[in-house]
Amino acid sequence: MTRPPLEPFRPRDPNYAARVRASFDLQHAMALIGAKMAVVEPGYTEIHLPYREGITQQHGFIHGGVVGMIADSAAGYAANTLTSADASVLTVEYKINLIAPADGERLVARGEVIRPGRTLIITKAEVFAVKAEEWTLCAVMQQTIMVMHGRQEKPA
Numbered sequence: 001m002t003r004p005p006l007e008p009f010r011p012r013d014p015n016y017a018a019r020v021r022a023s024f025d026l027q028h029a030m031a032l033i034g035a036k037m038a039v040v041e042p043g044y045t046e047i048h049l050p051y052r053e054g055i056t057q058q059h060g061f062i063h064g065g066v067v068g069m070i071a072d073s074a075a076g077y078a079a080n081t082l083t084s085a086d087a088s089v090l091t092v093e094y095k096i097n098l099i100a101p102a103d104g105e106r107l108v109a110r111g112e113v114i115r116p117g118r119t120l121i122i123t124k125a126e127v128f129a130v131k132a133e134e135w136t137l138c139a140v141m142q143q144t145i146m147v148m149h150g151r152q153e154k155p156a
Contacts, residue, residue, distance in 0.1 A: 009043035009113060013085040020045065020077050023088070023153055027073065035070055037077070043113035045077040050106045062102035064139075067109075067127050071096055071141040074111030075123035079145040082116045087149050092120070094143035102138045104129030114142075121145040 013019060017040045024030060024037040030047070033055050039046035047070045049055075049062070057063040072091055080089045108128045115122040127139040 009082055009116060011042045011081055012083060015085065016040075016042070016081045016083075019085060020080050023080065024073070024077060026153060029069060030073060033066055033069065035073070038108075040077070040081060042081050043078055043116070045074050045081065045111045047074045047077075047109040047111075048106055049109070051104060059101070060103075062104075062107060062129075064098050064102070067098060067102050067107065067139045068094075068096050068141070070107060070109040071111070071125035071127050071139055072143065074109035075125040075141060075143045076111065076145055078111035078113050078125075079116070079121040079123050079147075082113060082121065083147050084149070086152070087147050088151050088153050089121070089145045089147055092144045092146045094141050096139055096141040098139050100129065100136050100138040102127070102129050104131040104136070104138075106130050107138070108135075117147075119147055121147060 035049045038048045055066045111125045123143045125141040128135045129138045
């Protein structure tokens with residue numbers, strides 16, 4: 001499934017992609033569930049998550065909490081692509097709607113910046129369950145991100 005074209009955003013950090021990928025690698029929660037950062041572009045990221053039993057709920061679908069995790073991270077990292085090199089980001093709030101079971105061989109979370117700001121960045125995410133290459137939208141999220149200027153992430 002192709003994604004719609006994005007509004008063109010200009011990163012403040014020319015090395016944003018490497019910085020975002022390095023930050024993702026610090027997230028033990030993403031490693032725990034087996035998520036991978038697949039795409040990093042200005043104002044957009046994708047996180048891919050293969051199905052495995054250890055992250056399912058009682059019906060065999062990937063758990064809604066896990067869906068929320070990858071939506072939060074995809075949208076948060078989309079925001080992080082637009083921050084300066086000396087800043088980090090933190091989720092302030094998000095609202096997620098689980099609209100179909102997360103029933104697939106993999107999930108794809110697409111995070112996108114809606115409105116960049118100096119202190120607050122508004123983002124959205126869509127999560128798709130992919131089964132036999134058929135994409136089903138299973139969750140939509142809107143999020144507010146706080147930019148923490150001059151605050152680096154804690155190294156592992």
